[in-house]
Amino acid sequence: MAASTLTEVARLAGVSPATASRVLNGSARTPGPDIAERVRKAADSLGYIPNAQAQGLAKSSSGLIGLIVHDIADPYFSAIARGVQTAARHQNKMVLLATTAGSPADERAAVAAFAARRADSIVIAGSRSARTTDQQGNAELAAELDRYCRNGGQVGVVGHAVVGAEADEGYHVVEVPNEELAAELARELAASHAGQFVIIAGPEGLLTSDDRVRGFQRGLADAGLSPADVLHTGFDRTGGYEAGVELAARIGTPNGSGGAGTEAAAPPRLCIFAVNDVMAIGATAALRSKGLRVPRDAAIAGFDDIETLRDFRPALSTVHLPLEEIGRLAVPAGSGHAAAGAVGVTGEVTLRRSTEPGGEAAS
Amino acid sequence: MAASTLTEVARLAGVSPATASRVLNGSARTPGPDIAERVRKAADSLGYIPNAQAQGLAKSSSGLIGLIVHDIADPYFSAIARGVQTAARHQNKMVLLATTAGSPADERAAVAAFAARRADSIVIAGSRSARTTDQQGNAELAAELDRYCRNGGQVGVVGHAVVGAEADEGYHVVEVPNEELAAELARELAASHAGQFVIIAGPEGLLTSDDRVRGFQRGLADAGLSPADVLHTGFDRTGGYEAGVELAARIGTPNGSGGAGTEAAAPPRLCIFAVNDVMAIGATAALRSKGLRVPRDAAIAGFDDIETLRDFRPALSTVHLPLEEIGRLAVPAGSGHAAAGAVGVTGEVTLRRSTEPGGEAAS
DNA sequence: AAGCAGCGGGAATGCGCTTTCCCGTTCTGC
DNA sequence: GCAGAACGGGAAAGCGCATTCCCGCTGCTT
Known part of the structure; x- marks a missing residue:
């Protein structure tokens, strides 16, 4: 039993397919109420479901929005997906x-699809x-x-315009001030941290990572x-x-545990920024x-403010992104009209x- | 400049649309290599992208898989989605x-769509x-x-067959042994916990929750x-x-903090199972x-083994689900053929x- | 009373593609 | 050497729907 078609509905209702089409989708022309009722009843009794493909073909529009992410299981992307x-x-x-794992080739394929x-x-x-x-x-x-x-x-891009795209019409980007925010984070951290700063960045060339690194350094x-x-x-x-x-090795054995050859004086606490x-x-x-504790032995901050991680202890300093x-x-x-821009x-x-200055003192 | 069509490609290549169609999609009949080459080149130069809607209409199949989840940002669902x-x-x-937030009406609508x-x-x-x-x-x-x-x-269901569906053909379910696993969890916990058990369950009637509760009780x-x-x-x-x-109130003021009217003897530690x-x-x-600590003041276990939560401290006892x-x-x-079943x-x-028995003793 | 606008409905066309059917050609077998 | 098979290509008929165009009708104007 194949799905029923508009024509079948029309036949059952004793009208033409054109009329049936008009009543079943809010067309500009609305047929008389009695006919409409008949059609609707026929459609109902047949369990009619319009074939979106055919509709799309006829109207040349599909009611579809394509979403491209690196990995849907990544909480960053799944939040955006929501x-x-x-x-x-x-x-x-x-x-x-x-999902493309960030490969431009896959992304191209996805766009084509x-x-x-x-x-x-x-x-x-x-x-x-x-x-x-990736060039x-x-x-x-x-x-x-x-x-x-x-x-x-129409295309919408999160973060960065696609490299080399000539923003014609219908191309808009949601700008995320990664750099500014990272700078601000750096400034705030700098105000209360005496020790060295280290950045854990993503692969070189990943724009979001690069921006955040650059911003942090500027801050x-x-x-x-x-x-x-x-x-x-x-x-x-x-x-x-x-x-x-690697950083743990750099920090060395935590104070208090009896490691051999530790320096006598505690070095200034490291402050880590992960992008x-x-x-x-x-x-x-x-x-x-490695036996180190945060924020006692090192301060650490992230970026994104992932919801699922909000109950993490020590509560993670980060930059909240909506x-x-x-x-x-x-x-x-x-x-x-396409609001390009x-x-x-x-x-x-x-x-x-996680970046509390008092970290050195706390238990 | 509208997207180019098969017919245009065919015309440019000097062949019929039928032939063009045959070469551009692995049809059973493959035209001669010279012609194929011509067609492919024409398609390429025109940047031809087949209209999947039309293809779908003609072949009556779409290359689409529908996925229904409650909330794509929920790590449980996003892992499945991956x-x-x-x-x-x-x-x-x-x-x-x-996404349907679990509403059957929305799910019905999604299926229809x-x-x-x-x-x-x-x-x-x-x-x-x-x-x-929801009946x-x-x-x-x-x-x-x-x-x-x-x-x-074809439909695939995770966990439970849809209530009342008459599993004809092409209906299969991935059975998750929620009940058995919860029972096992309960047994293992029972072996090392002297205190009372409490279950934090979802809304009554939510099958997954009910199963886990039932299993835990059985265990x-x-x-x-x-x-x-x-x-x-x-x-x-x-x-x-x-x-x-609520449970915190039930447990009362933690030992050691100077609450008024605390009982002298520490009550047996509560063991909480959240579904x-x-x-x-x-x-x-x-x-x-509320000032209580896990596992010192209460043991707690979950279910699912969400990846993002794996670094949570205290490490959460749970039931790993693939x-x-x-x-x-x-x-x-x-x-x-549809492997129903x-x-x-x-x-x-x-x-x-999080459920370590030594929790009472540890710092 | 005749003419015209306006409306409700149907016939027909086309969206872009697949696929069946058909026809002309070349190859095979006896 | 010729019948028939096998093959390579094209014409055409849909797939299910939206929509334009057309037609007969009612109701109004002058």
Whole structure:
């Protein structure tokens, strides 16, 4: 028993398909109430479900929003995805998901797939990469996006404009002030920390990471401090952990435990900035596994303010980002002319226990 | 400049649309190599992207997999979503996302929308509800699903068969042994805990929650203990927090802090089972906010083993569930006959610090 | 009373693609 | 050497729907 079609409904109702179509979708022309009723009843009794593909073909629009993320299980992306989903619902559209692990080639493929499905708009949430190995991929991605836009598609990008895209029409970006916020974080930390600063960064060339690093260094400079060491590693928990292991070695044996050959005087406490929360958590875990304690033996701060991590102890100092709102803003307005351009969001430096200056004293 | 069509490609290549179609999609009949080359070149130069809607319409299949979750930002669901996404990729299909907050009405609507898009299969990940207020909604959902299956759709359900669905063809469920695992958890905990047991459960009628509660009680009974108190609350962090506040009051002032009117002898330590990790975290936060410490003043265990929470301290005792695998298994096999039936996964009780018996003694 | 606007309904066309059917050609087998 | 098979290509018929155009009708104007 195949799904019933509009024609069947029309036949059952004793009207033409045209009329049936008119009553079942709010067309401009509304047939008489009696007929409408008949059609609706027929549709109901047949369990009629319009074929969205056919509708899309005829109207050339699909009610689809494409969403591209690196990894949907990453809390950063899933928070954004929630926002996108919310916005989609308001436009009553559905969201098509693609995960790409950040590979420009995969992203290009995803854009093409979305274009093939005639998605009304595309949201790209992942951080862009500027590595030379990705250069070609980025160019192709940009070309694909441009073509999509030229064909009337709308695209919203989180964070950074896609490298090399010629923002025609219908191309807008949600600007996240990563650099400014990181600078602010650095300044606030600098005010209360005497020790050295270290940055745990993502792979070089990952724009979001680079921005945050740059901002943090600038903030340090603003405070009259010299630049922090930068450790490049994976942009995830594992990366943070590995960097944490290295830093633990650098910090040395914690005071109080009877290590051999420890210096007599405690060195000034290290202050670690991990470019995202998940990395910060990983680093903290590594430190802990080496017998070090946060914030006693090292202060640590992250970025993003991931909700799931909010109950983590010591409470993680971080920069709050309105992730869900970012997701909402990233989806292009359904109706109306394409508002090309950029909207901004603001974050907030949120200092918590993990960078408490009193850390040295506390248990 | 509208997207170019197959016909344009064909014209440019000097062949018929039929031939062009045959070369651009692996049809059974492959045209001659010279012609194929010509067509491919034409397609390339035009930047041809096939219109998936039209293809779908013609082939009546869409390459879409519908995924229904309560909330994509919930780490439980996003982990499953990752698995689904992986499986989809292997079938090279795309996933369509719908979030419903667990409302059967919304789920029904989502299924209808998926059906309208002619999704090849649907995965329902959220826990089913058996509340009487949802009864009608559930029935409608079941009916919608049945219809979808009858029309050749495949559906995969995580956890529980949809109440009232008549498993025709193409309906399969990934069985999660919630009850057994909860029982096992209870038995293991019972072996080392002298104090009372309390369960923080989700809303009554939420099947996953009910199963876990039932299993835990059974495990307690197996160990010769009387049933635990059950607190029903929200199935999320907030619910856990609220329950935690109440339990904190029940536990009373922690030993050592100078509360007035504390009993002289420490009462046996409470052992709390929250039916999922996120709730357990919420409860822990509540306890902590009341000055209580885990596991010293209360032991606590969760369920799911959410990855993002793995660095939480005290490390949360829980039941590990292979969430990603569950997601993968939930998506119906793309090709081949619909393997109706059920596949099972196994979890593993994972005891960690939060229920350590030595908790009373440790700092 | 005749003419015209306006409306409710149907016939027909096309969206872009797949696929069946058909036809002309070349290759095979006896 | 010729019948028939096998093959390579094109014409055309949909897939299910929206929509334009058209037609007969009612109700109004002058």
